[in-house]
Amino acid sequence: MGTIFSSLNVGRLGLLAQQYAMHVLGNNIANVNTEGYTRRRVIMAPTSSVEFGSGLFFGTGVKVEDVQRVRDTFLDVYLRNELGTLGTLDKSNAAYKQIETIFNELSDQGRSLSTVMTEFWDAWQTLSTEPENSAMRQTVVSNGASLASTFQHMRDRLYGLRMDMNTAVSTTVEEVNTLAAQLQELNAQIVASENEPHTANDLRDQRDLIVDQLSKLAGVTTRDFGDGEMVVFINGQMLVSGNTVRTLETAVNADGLYEVQWSDTGGAVDPSGGQLKGLLDARDTTIPSYITRVDALATQIIKEINRLHSQGNGLDLYTTATSGVAVSDPDAVLDSAAGLAFEDEISTGSFWLAVYDADGTLLEEQEISITAGVSTLNTVAAEINADFLANGYLQASVSNGEITIDLDAGAPSGATFSFVKSDGTGDTSGFLLAMELNTFFTGEDADTIDVSSVIQNNPSLLATASSTAPGDNTIALAIGNVRNDTFVIGADTDARTFDSYHEMTVSTLGIESAREGSLLTNQENVVEAFEQQRQSYSGVNLDEELTQLISVEHAYTAAARYITTIDKMLDDLLSIA
Amino acid sequence: MRVTQSMVTSTATIYLMRDLDRLQAAQQKIATGKNYTLASDNPIAATQILHYSSRIAESEQYRRAIDSGLAWNEMTSSALTQVEELLSDILDVSQAVSDGAATSAERAQSAGAINQLLEELVMLANRKFKGKYIFGGDETLTAPFTANYDDAGTLVTGVTANPNGIDGLWGYLVSDVDTVTINTPGSEVFQPNGEGANDDVFVILTDLRAAHEQNDLDALHTQEERLREAILSVADVNAGVGNRINHLESIGEDLDAAVLSYEAQRSELEDADIAEAIIEYNTAENIYQAALASTARILQFSLADYI
Numbered sequence: 001m002g003t004i005f006s007s008l009n010v011g012r013l014g015l016l017a018q019q020y021a022m023h024v025l026g027n028n029i030a031n032v033n034t035e036g037y038t039r040r041r042v043i044m045a046p047t048s049s050v051e052f053g054s055g056l057f058f059g060t061g062v063k064v065e066d067v068q069r070v071r072d073t074f075l076d077v078y079l080r081n082e083l084g085t086l087g088t089l090d091k092s093n094a095a096y097k098q099i100e101t102i103f104n105e106l107s108d109q110g111r112s113l114s115t116v117m118t119e120f121w122d123a124w125q126t127l128s129t130e131p132e133n134s135a136m137r138q139t140v141v142s143n144g145a146s147l148a149s150t151f152q153h154m155r156d157r158l159y160g161l162r163m164d165m166n167t168a169v170s171t172t173v174e175e176v177n178t179l180a181a182q183l184q185e186l187n188a189q190i191v192a193s194e195n196e197p198h199t200a201n202d203l204r205d206q207r208d209l210i211v212d213q214l215s216k217l218a219g220v221t222t223r224d225f226g227d228g229e230m231v232v233f234i235n236g237q238m239l240v241s242g243n244t245v246r247t248l249e250t251a252v253n254a255d256g257l258y259e260v261q262w263s264d265t266g267g268a269v270d271p272s273g274g275q276l277k278g279l280l281d282a283r284d285t286t287i288p289s290y291i292t293r294v295d296a297l298a299t300q301i302i303k304e305i306n307r308l309h310s311q312g313n314g315l316d317l318y319t320t321a322t323s324g325v326a327v328s329d330p331d332a333v334l335d336s337a338a339g340l341a342f343e344d345e346i347s348t349g350s351f352w353l354a355v356y357d358a359d360g361t362l363l364e365e366q367e368i369s370i371t372a373g374v375s376t377l378n379t380v381a382a383e384i385n386a387d388f389l390a391n392g393y394l395q396a397s398v399s400n401g402e403i404t405i406d407l408d409a410g411a412p413s414g415a416t417f418s419f420v421k422s423d424g425t426g427d428t429s430g431f432l433l434a435m436e437l438n439t440f441f442t443g444e445d446a447d448t449i450d451v452s453s454v455i456q457n458n459p460s461l462l463a464t465a466s467s468t469a470p471g472d473n474t475i476a477l478a479i480g481n482v483r484n485d486t487f488v489i490g491a492d493t494d495a496r497t498f499d500s501y502h503e504m505t506v507s508t509l510g511i512e513s514a515r516e517g518s519l520l521t522n523q524e525n526v527v528e529a530f531e532q533q534r535q536s537y538s539g540v541n542l543d544e545e546l547t548q549l550i551s552v553e554h555a556y557t558a559a560a561r562y563i564t565t566i567d568k569m570l571d572d573l574l575s576i577a
Numbered sequence: 578m579r580v581t582q583s584m585v586t587s588t589a590t591i592y593l594m595r596d597l598d599r600l601q602a603a604q605q606k607i608a609t610g611k612n613y614t615l616a617s618d619n620p621i622a623a624t625q626i627l628h629y630s631s632r633i634a635e636s637e638q639y640r641r642a643i644d645s646g647l648a649w650n651e652m653t654s655s656a657l658t659q660v661e662e663l664l665s666d667i668l669d670v671s672q673a674v675s676d677g678a679a680t681s682a683e684r685a686q687s688a689g690a691i692n693q694l695l696e697e698l699v700m701l702a703n704r705k706f707k708g709k710y711i712f713g714g715d716e717t718l719t720a721p722f723t724a725n726y727d728d729a730g731t732l733v734t735g736v737t738a739n740p741n742g743i744d745g746l747w748g749y750l751v752s753d754v755d756t757v758t759i760n761t762p763g764s765e766v767f768q769p770n771g772e773g774a775n776d777d778v779f780v781i782l783t784d785l786r787a788a789h790e791q792n793d794l795d796a797l798h799t800q801e802e803r804l805r806e807a808i809l810s811v812a813d814v815n816a817g818v819g820n821r822i823n824h825l826e827s828i829g830e831d832l833d834a835a836v837l838s839y840e841a842q843r844s845e846l847e848d849a850d851i852a853e854a855i856i857e858y859n860t861a862e863n864i865y866q867a868a869l870a871s872t873a874r875i876l877q878f879s880l881a882d883y884i
Contacts, residue, residue, distance in 0.1 A: 032582055100615045106623055106847075114627055118634040125638050129645045129749050129759075132709060132717055360741065471709060471717030473747050477756060483635070484753045499631045503624050510620030517617060528591065532584055539581030546880040 004573065006050075006060065008566045013061030014559030017044055020064045021552045028540045036209030038069040038538045040201060069201045071538050073224070076208065079530040083212060084219030084273030086527050089520040091278025095165065095286055096513035102157045105506050113294075114502055116150040117301075117483075119143050125480035127464060128473040132315065137459035144440060144451040151298045155446040158291045165283035169258050172276050173248045176218050176239075183210050183232060184245035191228045200228075214239075219273025235272040237262070257283065286512075291446075293505045296490025298446035301498060303342060304482050306439035310419060311426025312463025312475030317356060317416035319407055324436025324452060326401030330377040334370070334434070338377065341444035342434040348372045349429030352421040353384065353405070355393040358414025360468055362422045364393055370429035377403055380431065393417075403435065424466035424474070438463065440479075589872040596865040603858035606849045613847070622846045629843035635753075636836045642749040643829040646759045650822050652706040653761050657815040659701055660766065664778070664808045667694045671785060671801055681792040688789035695733050695782045699724045702767055712763030715745025721763040722779070732786075736779035738763065738772050751828050757821070766814050778807050 021042045031037040045065040049057035105112045123143040127136045186207040193200045207230060214220045214232065220239060223231045232240040239246055248269055250258035260269040260276065271277045328339035335346035347370075354365035366387035368380060377398050384396035384405065392410025394417060396403055407415055419438045420426050432438055436452065440462070443449040455462055465472030486495035496504065606612065616623040673679075674687045702712050702722045709717035721743040724733045744764040748756040764771070767778045774780070781803045788796035 096617070097615075100617060103616065105616055105627060106611070106613050106618075114631055115634075118631050122634065122638040125642060125750055129642050130707070465715070467715065467745070469715035469717075469741065469745050471713065471715035471747055471760070472745060473715075477748070477750055481750055481753075499628070503627045503631075506616050506627060507620045507624035510616030510618075510623050513615070513617035514620055532588070535581050535584045535587070536579045539579075539583050541579065541581040543880040544579075546884060550884060 010061040011563035017062040018556040032540045080215035083215040087216040087275035088278035093520045095282035120147045121483040128476035131464035131473045148449045151446040162287045295445040302441040309440040310432035314461040316460035317418045322404040324442045345430035351427035600861040603861045606854040654818045684789045691786040714743040714762040
C-alpha cells in the first residue's frame with residue numbers, strides 16, 4: 001500500500017482529466033457552427049498500476065491519452081469525388097442558362113431571332129404586294145437591318161459569354177494556386193508539429209477544408225501516406241507533394257483564350273472534374289457549338305437572299321456599282337484562290353450587264369461569262385471592257401481587289417445599267433453573289449451580316465423585279481418565299497427551312513439545358529447526402545455535448561469530493577498525534 | 578443516425594429554399610400567364626410554340642396579301658363594270674342612228690358623242706388604285722394608254738399603249754405554295770390581240786366614229802357587231818375577276834381557320850391554366866408556411882433549456 005499522498009494524487013489526476021475533458025467539450029460547443037470543424041473526443045486511459053509490495057496492483061489515476069478528431073476518411077474521398085462533379089455541372093449549367101437567356105425565345109420581353117426573322121420575311125412579302133411603294137422598301141431595309149443587328153447582338157453576347165468563361169478560367173487557376181500553396185504550408189506545419197500518435201487536429205481540419213475546395217475547383221484526388229503529408233493530384237498529375245507545390249499558369253493561345261498549363265513543364269492541364277472542367281467545357285465546346293449554329297443560319301440567309309437579289313432589278317438601276325468584298329489577288333482564280341467567303345458559290349456560267357437610256361429603253365446588253373478554275377477578277381473586268389468597247393457605254397476597273405463598274409464616256413446622260421438581261425435572265429455563275437454586287441446583305445456570318453450600304457442609302461435599288469417594270473414583283477415574291485424553301489444549313493445533314501433550323505437549335509438547347517439542370521439537381525442531392533453523412537459522423541451535436549457536460553461535471557465534483565475525503569482522512573491521521 | 582445542429586440548419590435551409598423556389602415558379606406562372614419562360618422548361622413544347630408562332634405570323638402575312646389582292650380585284654371589277662356600261666352606252670348611241678331612217682347630220686352628231694365617250698373610256702382605262710394604274714400590267718407607274726388627237730385637238734385619232742408593254746402579270750403569295758395572279762392587264766381588256774387588231778376596243782370605237790362621220794352604214798354595222806363582241810369579252814374578263822375574288826376569299830377563309838387552330842394549339846401549350854396555377858401557388862404557399870413554422874420551432878429546442 002502506498003502513502004496516503006498517492007491516493008491524494010489519484011484525486012488530482014481525476015480532477016485534471018475531467019478538466020481537460022470539459023475543455024474539449026467547451027471547444028466543441030464553441031465550434032458548433034465552424035465550417036470544416038471536426039468534433040473532438042477525449043480518450044482517457046488509466047495510468048499504470050503500481051504494486052505496493054503486497055503483490056496487489058493498484059491503479060494510480062487517469063490520464064488523457066489523446067484528443068481525437070472523429071472523422072471518416074473514406075467519406076471524405078467519396079465526397080470530394082462528388083464535389084468535383086458538382087463543380088463541373090455547376091459551371092456548365094450556368095453557361096446553359098445564360099445561352100438560353102441570350103436566345104430569349106419564349107419571353108415577351110425583347111425580340112427573339114425567330115420574331116425578327118418572321119418580320120423580315122413578312123416585310124418582303126408585303127413589299128411583293130406593293131413593289132412601287134418606297135415606304136415598304138424602307139420597311140424591308142429596316143427589318144433587314146434589325147435582323148442583322150439581332151444576329152450580331154446574339155453573336156456578341158455568345159462571344160462575350162465565352163470570354164466571361166475565359167476570365168473565370170484564369171481566376172479559378174489563381175484560386176487553385178493559392179489553395180495549393182496553403183495546402184503545402186499546412187502539410188509542412190502538420191509534419192513539424194505532429195508527434196506520434198498525437199495529431200494536429202486544427203491544422204488537419206483546415207487542410208481537409210482546403211482539399212474540399214480544391215476538389216470543387218479542379219476535381220483533385222488525394223493520397224495520404226500516413227506520415228502526416230497529403231499528396232494532391234489533378235487528373236493523376238501531382239499538384240502538391242510534401243514540401244513541393246507546382247503551380248498552374250494560363251497562356252494565351254492563338255484564339256486569344258487561356259490554356260491552362262503547368263508552370264514548370266508547360267504541359268497541358270486537363271482537369272477531370274471541378275469548376276475548371278465545367279468552365280473549359282462551356283468555353284471550348286458548348287458555347288462555340290451555338291455560335292457555329294447561329295453563324296451557319298446567318299450565312300445561309302445571306303447567301304440565299306443575295307443569290308435572288310443579285311438577279312433582280314430595283315425601281316432605280318445603277319449608275320455605278322462597286323463590289324462589297326475584295327479579292328486577295330485580282331489575278332487569282334475566283335472560285336478557289338481569291339479568298340472570297342462565298343467562293344464555293346461560283347461556278348461556270350454567266351451574268352449580264354444591260355444599259356438603258358433615261359427613258360428606260362435598252363441600249364445594249366452583254367453576257368459576261370465566268371469559267372470555273374479560270375476566271376479571275378481581272379479577266380472579268382477585261383471582258384466587260386472588251387464587250388462594251390464598241391459603244392463605250394460601260395467600263396470596269398479593279399482597284400484594291402474590288403471591281404467597280406461605271407458608265408463610260410459613250411453613255412448618254414441619264415443612262416443606267418442593270419445586272420439582269422432585258423428578258424429577265426439573271427446571274428447563273430454566282431459571281432455577283434460572291435463579289436457582293438447588287439446584293440441585299442453584306443458579310444458572311446452572324447458577326448459580319450449587315451444590309452448593304454448601297455441599298456440602305458437608296459432603297460429604290462432594292463431588287464423586286466426581274467424586268468424593269470415597276471410593278472413586277474417576281475424577285476420580291478421569290479425572296480418572300482425563301483422562308484418556305486429548305487436548305488442543308490451548316491453541319492446539318494437534312495434540308496430544313498430557316499425557321500425549322502432555328503427551332504432545332506432552340507430545342508437542342510432546351511433539351512441539353514434541361515438535362516444539365518436535372519444532372520445538377522441530382523448531383524446536389526448526392527453531395528448533400530454525403531455532407532449529411534459526414535456531418536452526422538463528425539459534426540457537433542449540442543445536446544450530446546451538454547449530456548457529456550453533465551457527466552463530466554459530475555465526475556469532476558466526485559473527484560473533488562474524493563480529495564476532500566482524503567483531506568479529512570489526513571486530518572484524522574494527524575489528529576492522532 | 579446521429580443528427581447535429583448544423584445538419585438540422587442546413588437541411589432546413591435547403592428545404593426552405595426549394596419550397597420558396599417552387600412558390601416563386603408558381604407565382605411566375607400566374608404573373609406571366611405562361612407555362613414556360615425558358616426552352617429548358619419544356620424543350621418539346623417550346624419548339625412547338627415557336628413553330629406555331631411562326632406559322633401564325635406567316636398566315637397573317639398571307640391574310641394581308643389576300644386582303645390587298647381582294648381590294649385590288651374589287652376595284653378592277655368595278656372599273657370593268659364601268660367599261661361595260663360605257664361601251665353599252667356607245668352602242669346605244671350608235672344604234673339610235675344605225676337604221677336607214679337617220680340622217681347624215683344626226684350621224685355626225687352621234688360621232689361627236691362617241692368621241693366624247695371614247696375620251697371617257699381612255700380615262701377609265703387609265704384609272705389608278707393606290708397610286709398604280711389598274712390596267713398597266715406590271716408597268717404600274719406609267720399610264721397604259723395615251724390618246725392621240727388630230728391637229729385641232731378635238732378628235733381622238735387613235736390610242737397607243739405604253740410601248741414597254743401593258744401585258745405584265747403580277748401575283749401575290751397567298752400560301753406556302755400558291756402564287757395567285759392579282760392584276761388584270763389592260764391588253765386582256767382592251768387589246769386582246771394586240772394594238773391595232775380588229776378587236777382593239779379603241780380601234781373599234783375610232784372606226785365606229787369614222788363610220789358615223791362618213792355616214793357609212795356598212796362599216797357602222799360591222800363595228801357595232803365588233804363592239805357587241807367586245808362588250809361580251811369585257812364581261813368575260815369581269816367574270817374571271819369575280820371568280821378570282823371568290824377564290825381569294827375561300828383561301829382567306831381557309832387561312833383564318835388555320836390561324837385559329839394554330840392559335841388554339843399554341844395557347845394550349847403556352848398559356849398557363851390560371852385556375853390550376855393558383856391552386857399550385859396555394860399548395861406551394863401552404864408547404865412553405867408549414868416548413869417555415871416547423872423550422873422556427875425545431876431550431877429552438879436545446880438540452881440547455883432543461884439544465
